[in-house]
Amino acid sequence: MTSLDGIPGPLADELDTPSALTLSRVRLGAGGPLGSVRIAEGKVVAVVVEGELEGPVLDLDGRTVLPGLWDAHVHAAQWAGNRHRVDLAGLGSARKVAEAVRLHSVGLPAGEVLMGQGFRDGLWPDAPHKALLDQVCPDRPVALISADLHAAWLNSACLQLVGRGDHETGLLREHQAFEALQALPAVPAEVLDRWVAEACRDAAARGVTGIIDFHFSDNIADWSRRAANSPLDIRVQAAVYPRHLDAAIERGLRTGDVLPATDGLLQAGPLKLFTDGSLNTRTALCCDPYPGLEGTPEAYGIEETPYEELVRLMRRAVGHGIEPAVHAIGDRANTLALDAFAAVGRPGRIEHAQLLTAADIGRFAALGVTAGVQPAHATDDRDVADRHWAGRTGRAFAYADLLAAGARLEFGSDAPVSPLDPWLGIAAAVHRTGDERPAWHPEQRVPVRAALAASARGRSEIRVGDAADLVVVEVDPLEADARTLREMPVHATMLGGRWTHGPY
The missing domain is CATH 3.20.20.140 (Metal-dependent hydrolases)
Structure with a gap:
């Protein structure tokens, strides 16, 4: 962390929410030279190599500054919700998943739906079936979502709950799965919005300054509500689905249009089709x-x-x-x-x-x-x-x-299919392996x-005139081995000149 020892109180306050700030002794991009970056009114206003700019100054001690990272494919609400569900990733059979359900069902309030996410049955020696879940959880509804989001495995109690009590196996795919999951009791909007805000803060801690949200909902309405309630910590392009296309057209929204009362952080996104x-x-x-x-x-x-x-x-x-x-x-x-x-x-x-x-x-x-x-x-x-x-x-x-x-x-993550962490994708693209x-x-x-x-929507340089969406990392990515690239230590993240993570 950058030490603030000896920095007067008023200056430390200014560094927290800077209207103008110089980042000094910072590497300008991957493999770049040492220099300084001046931020004012949410934009990069000056970049100098091997030189100093006027203060207030934050000395970054040779760390590397990069354009802020984007995750170009996220299901934000589902990612946020799945962080509160049973993690089924890595379980190698239907029986192992059923055992995990049994263990996690202990102590849950009566009647609460047990939700899990992350199973991958493509290589399993056995097949998912409602009977397996019924054996370990006969009275409580259980809904398990596959890692790719395209299948759902339900027990008999949950099938009854969503009006599909006659389904033969309990393994639903594609539209059947989407419809069944939508029929489950919804998480209250205020709870889900809190979870999404937490997930966005965690994304900022990994250098994320923007996402394209493809969550299967009225994304423009959902994000407008969130932006009205509290400042967003990331930029969002909110995708539109066909059932909301007419409404978007009637409002005159075009992809890239900034939505009102969102501090310029929320834009209309693309139309998602399958x-x-x-x-x-x-x-x-x-x-x-x-x-x-x-x-x-x-x-x-x-x-x-x-x-x-x-x-x-x-x-x-x-x-x-x-x-x-x-x-x-x-x-x-x-x-x-x-x-x-x-x-x-x-x-x-x-x-x-x-x-x-x-x-x-x-x-x-x-x-x-x-x-x-x-x-x-x-x-x-x-x-x-x-x-x-x-x-x-x-x-x-x-x-x-x-x-x-x-x-x-x-690049994106398709979170929750993969974690909302751009460094995992960067490392996978560079090294084509995620393990040993x-x-x-x-x-x-x-x-x-x-x-x-x-991972930065084409940006590769710190340029004058760009929004001050920046990430400061501890290791130059060009010098990082595979593990360091995956686990890249992020020192600070800035969104439009405002710190959303770090720097101290």
Whole structure:
């Protein structure tokens, strides 16, 4: 921590909420020279190399300052809520999950729904079934959400609660899962908003200054309420779903428009659309069948939105200044999404872009489509990909190929699928491993500088005139090994000239 010994009280107060401040003896970007940065009125107003600027001054003792980081794909309310649920990550079978449910059910208030999140059944030796949960928790509703958010496992009591008491297995996928979870008793808005605020403060402690929130709700209304109640600690682009598209159009909102009374921190986001499901649930739409599902109706995954409807919704959105953001995971889904962008003739985003055909790699740049990708998924899903996309993983999570073809990458976490921590994604993109195993498809590694830029919405330098959204780190990322990069010690985070984390 930077010592404030000897700093007069009034100056220390000014450093807490600075209207003007100089960050001195700071490395200007990854691998950058020593210099100073002057902040005033929420913007960077001067940058000098090997020189000093006028005070008040905060000496950062050679630490590195970077553009503030963004998580370009978050489900904020679900991430915040899941931090208060049973963590099922890493449990290797349905029976182990059921045992975890049994242990966590002890002592809960009668009638309270036991919520869990994070199971991955794609490699399990046994299948999730309501009977397993009924054995350990027969009277209390239990709802477990898969790590990829595309499946829910419910016991009989919970199935009755959501009006699906006749469901054969209790394992619901895609729309059935979404509808069942929405039918559960809602967390009170004031409680959820408090959880979201806590999650945002924790994100700021990891250098995050902004997110694109794809939570499945009326995000603009939810974030407007939060901003009205207390200052936001991050910038938010609030995505719109089709059921809220007409309302956004009637208000004249365009992607990037700042919402009133939010201190400029809340913007209207893109329109979220779906082409397919996910890898773990074997619903991602692919050109080849999933092993063991050959000959079944969903052998190739599922098409969530018919192509004609996808194009119609995209045309309506872009006609009113709203950028489409299309979920596409399987290679067939990505081809359909790119075809739709070609038909509409306007740029936008594809979220995930996990499996691509060789022919589609270059189309991202040609069509001006941003690839909103989650590098931590490459390390988290390497085993399930090797099983269900066997022989095709050379073109899975193909970030180096996309960069070489000129595509714009923006990194996110898809929290709660992966933790809302941009350094995990940066390290995964650079090293292609999240543990002690060798790199998985190391040919798809990206350089540290490119990973940092993809985590800062393209910003790679501290520039005069930019908003003073900055992160100060203890270690130059270019000098960090894999573990240090994953665990990067963040000294301070600034949002529009205001400290949201640190610096002392």
